[in-house]
Amino acid sequence: MTERDERPFPPGEYPIVVVGSGPGALQTSYFLGRYGIAHAVISADPGPGGMFRKWPFFQRLLSWTKPYAPAERHTRAFERWDWNSMLAIEPELRGISAEFMDGTSDFPSRPEMEANLTAFADRAGVLVRYGCRWESTRREETPDGDRFTLVTSDGEYRCRYAIFAVGVAEPYSPKTPGIELAVHYADTRDAPTYAGKRLFIIGKQNSGFELASGLLQWASRIALSSPSPAKTSIETRSLVGVRARYVQPFEDSILGGGVDILSASTKGITRNPNGTFVVQLERSDTAMPMTVEADEVIAATGFTCPLLDLPSLGVATFGQSKLPAQTDYWESATLPGIFFAGTITQGQGGLKKHGIPPNSGAVHGARYNARVLVGEIARRHFGIEPTRPALALRDVRDHLLDEATLAPELWHQKAFLASVVSFDPDAGVRDEGIMPLTAFLDGEGPDAVAMTIESDGTSIFPVVYVRQGGRNEEYALEADPLHDYQGLAYRRALGTILDRLTAGASAA
Amino acid sequence: MASREEIADAIAGMALFADLARPQLIGVASRFEETFFPKDARVLRQGLTGSGFYVILDGEADVIADGQKRATLARGEFFGEVSVLLGEPPIADVVATRPLRCIVLGGPGVEAFLVDHPRVMYRMLQAQARRLRGANQRFAAAQ
Numbered sequence: 001m002t003e004r005d006e007r008p009f010p011p012g013e014y015p016i017v018v019v020g021s022g023p024g025a026l027q028t029s030y031f032l033g034r035y036g037i038a039h040a041v042i043s044a045d046p047g048p049g050g051m052f053r054k055w056p057f058f059q060r061l062l063s064w065t066k067p068y069a070p071a072e073r074h075t076r077a078f079e080r081w082d083w084n085s086m087l088a089i090e091p092e093l094r095g096i097s098a099e100f101m102d103g104t105s106d107f108p109s110r111p112e113m114e115a116n117l118t119a120f121a122d123r124a125g126v127l128v129r130y131g132c133r134w135e136s137t138r139r140e141e142t143p144d145g146d147r148f149t150l151v152t153s154d155g156e157y158r159c160r161y162a163i164f165a166v167g168v169a170e171p172y173s174p175k176t177p178g179i180e181l182a183v184h185y186a187d188t189r190d191a192p193t194y195a196g197k198r199l200f201i202i203g204k205q206n207s208g209f210e211l212a213s214g215l216l217q218w219a220s221r222i223a224l225s226s227p228s229p230a231k232t233s234i235e236t237r238s239l240v241g242v243r244a245r246y247v248q249p250f251e252d253s254i255l256g257g258g259v260d261i262l263s264a265s266t267k268g269i270t271r272n273p274n275g276t277f278v279v280q281l282e283r284s285d286t287a288m289p290m291t292v293e294a295d296e297v298i299a300a301t302g303f304t305c306p307l308l309d310l311p312s313l314g315v316a317t318f319g320q321s322k323l324p325a326q327t328d329y330w331e332s333a334t335l336p337g338i339f340f341a342g343t344i345t346q347g348q349g350g351l352k353k354h355g356i357p358p359n360s361g362a363v364h365g366a367r368y369n370a371r372v373l374v375g376e377i378a379r380r381h382f383g384i385e386p387t388r389p390a391l392a393l394r395d396v397r398d399h400l401l402d403e404a405t406l407a408p409e410l411w412h413q414k415a416f417l418a419s420v421v422s423f424d425p426d427a428g429v430r431d432e433g434i435m436p437l438t439a440f441l442d443g444e445g446p447d448a449v450a451m452t453i454e455s456d457g458t459s460i461f462p463v464v465y466v467r468q469g470g471r472n473e474e475y476a477l478e479a480d481p482l483h484d485y486q487g488l489a490y491r492r493a494l495g496t497i498l499d500r501l502t503a504g505a506s507a508a
Numbered sequence: 509m510a511s512r513e514e515i516a517d518a519i520a521g522m523a524l525f526a527d528l529a530r531p532q533l534i535g536v537a538s539r540f541e542e543t544f545f546p547k548d549a550r551v552l553r554q555g556l557t558g559s560g561f562y563v564i565l566d567g568e569a570d571v572i573a574d575g576q577k578r579a580t581l582a583r584g585e586f587f588g589e590v591s592v593l594l595g596e597p598p599i600a601d602v603v604a605t606r607p608l609r610c611i612v613l614g615g616p617g618v619e620a621f622l623v624d625h626p627r628v629m630y631r632m633l634q635a636q637a638r639r640l641r642g643a644n645q646r647f648a649a650a651q
Contacts, residue, residue, distance in 0.1 A: 333546035353558030355614010
């Protein structure tokens with residue numbers, strides 16, 4: 001792990017303070033810097049990387065980077081194939097994750113990911129005051145709105161806006177009787193120490209199955225349990241569910257190979273006189289009690305957001321992960337001036353169409369949120385208007401179909417981020433760039449069209465939203481088995497939709 | 509609100525889940541997801557596909573069709589099921605009039621959930637029957 005000697009950003013007054021040094025904070029600071037917005041970045045860690053300085057436990061990520069993708073590295077289109085690099089304006093800073101991969105897997109190892117993030121911070125000049133722990137927060141009401149003071153181990157930082165990119169990284173365990181006898185995922189020991197042990201894993205999310213997969217060759221028997229049946233990402237056809245990388249325990253379970261996948265609530269854990277444990281369960285199907293004896297119990301029960309005292313200042317949270325409730329642009333829904341970046345942005349779930357959330361809980365989704373967030377802060381609070389390139393009316397159709405086929409933002413943030421073109425009688429036809437779909441649907445403005453990519457759990461297809469006269473209409477285009485929406489059939493279909501906005505001129 | 513246990517506690521007194529024993533309530537809490545909407549946020553959007561089935565834990569929301577307020581929903585009431593069951597877009601907006609905390613199940617999961625929980629399906633039918641009766645009475649009164 002890289003240690004940082006530089007101590008930039010001494011305590012004091014800054015327009016914005018960013019807290020964190022994982023991918024979310026690095027990405028946010030990068031774009032703030034490119035907009036020329038002064039800010040400080042502080043982090044308790046000794047170097048960049050956030051959770052990737054330590055996790056995943058078995059040191060292999062769930063997010064791929066395809067070094068030899070169909071798109072050229074260092075291009076925007078490559079980002080669709082590269083879930084792990086930070087975004088950058090400069091081509092040489094894009095797509096750098098692949099540089100650090102040794103060719104053994106398209107899923108980088110944890111050290112490869114850490115090296116990728118460290119290199120980005122170094123090359124992009126993203127500075128962080130490391131070893132500076134945010135400890136508490138004060139809010140002061142002023143005639144110009146709230147101001148915040150972040151009390152840290154190095155002193156006090158005062159700011160108008162604070163952006164928290166502190167991850168969803170605080171171990172969470174339910175209040176089950178005897179839960180203190182279980183070890184949390186975060187404290188799992190080295191795999192060989194589980195040799196010959198009977199393991200009971202509470203939780204059937206990815207973290208539980210990651211442990212089960214990694215310990216198959218060590219444990220003598222593994223049981224995983226949670227109240228609901230486990231589903232794989234292949235079944236849900238989305239990132240909801242257990243990833244295919246961890247599917248081996250399913251097969252072992254089906255074949256009776258020493259893995260038991262249970263649907264039951266954990267009612268309690270007790271210790272036997274001989275040091276082993278008894279886990280009391282209540283079956284979800286019959287409500288009948290059952291017990292499982294184990295040598296080790298691991299709670300793979302998730303993480304919460306380490307928001308410290310923000311809830312007491314007015315930041316509403318929800319769900320088991322205590323995610324902050326957020327606006328379309330990732331501002332606290334209940335405490336203006338407090339923003340979020342990184343995986344916490346999953347608290348803005350968008351439309352969750354067909355029950356599928358955006359990928360904001362992963363780098364490849366959150367990195368786009370960070371760029372959109374900074375653009376919105378720049379516009380709203382620093383008077384920096386976004387570039388809105390003019391488009392020729394005849395090019396709108398092909399522009400939108402190119403976006404549907406190639407735009408990584410639409411592919412990684414399905415039904416969540418949209419590529420928007422506006423038709424303003426005064427300003428003409430403008431490429432408005434990428435914005436949250438909910439902001440488009442609920443916002444006011446000139447007639448406009450938004451292109452998204454969506455999945456309904458059976459196929460992936462483009463969806464066109466048309467705002468005309470203040471009303472929204474939705475048009476789903478057909479799915480294509482090769483995900484190429486640039487062909488004649490799509491040009492015709494979109495042309496017909498756009499004709500309603502442009503009196504036939506768009507398909508000319 | 510946070511844990512499954514707390515959500516199970518919150519829904520235990522609701523008519524929709526009145527027939528479920530504690531482990532089943534825990535199962536509901538783990539199958540649904542908690543979600544929060546600030547005041548004035550739109551939860552359902554008239555005419556847009558892909559919505560879910562919502563049960564209100566706390567707060568209030570208005571049902572607005574074509575700009576007209578049709579109903580106010582509060583704790584224990586649910587919405588979104590009609591469009592999910594029919595596979596059609598909602599015919600009204602649902603807008604939070606106070607901070608709104610719900611549990612939600614995505615559309616594709618609703619059929620399996622109801623089949624697994626026939627007593628919830630029965631309670632939902634009862635609620636729908638009451639709504640239908642109310643609509644019929646209003647229609648008759650308007651004639």
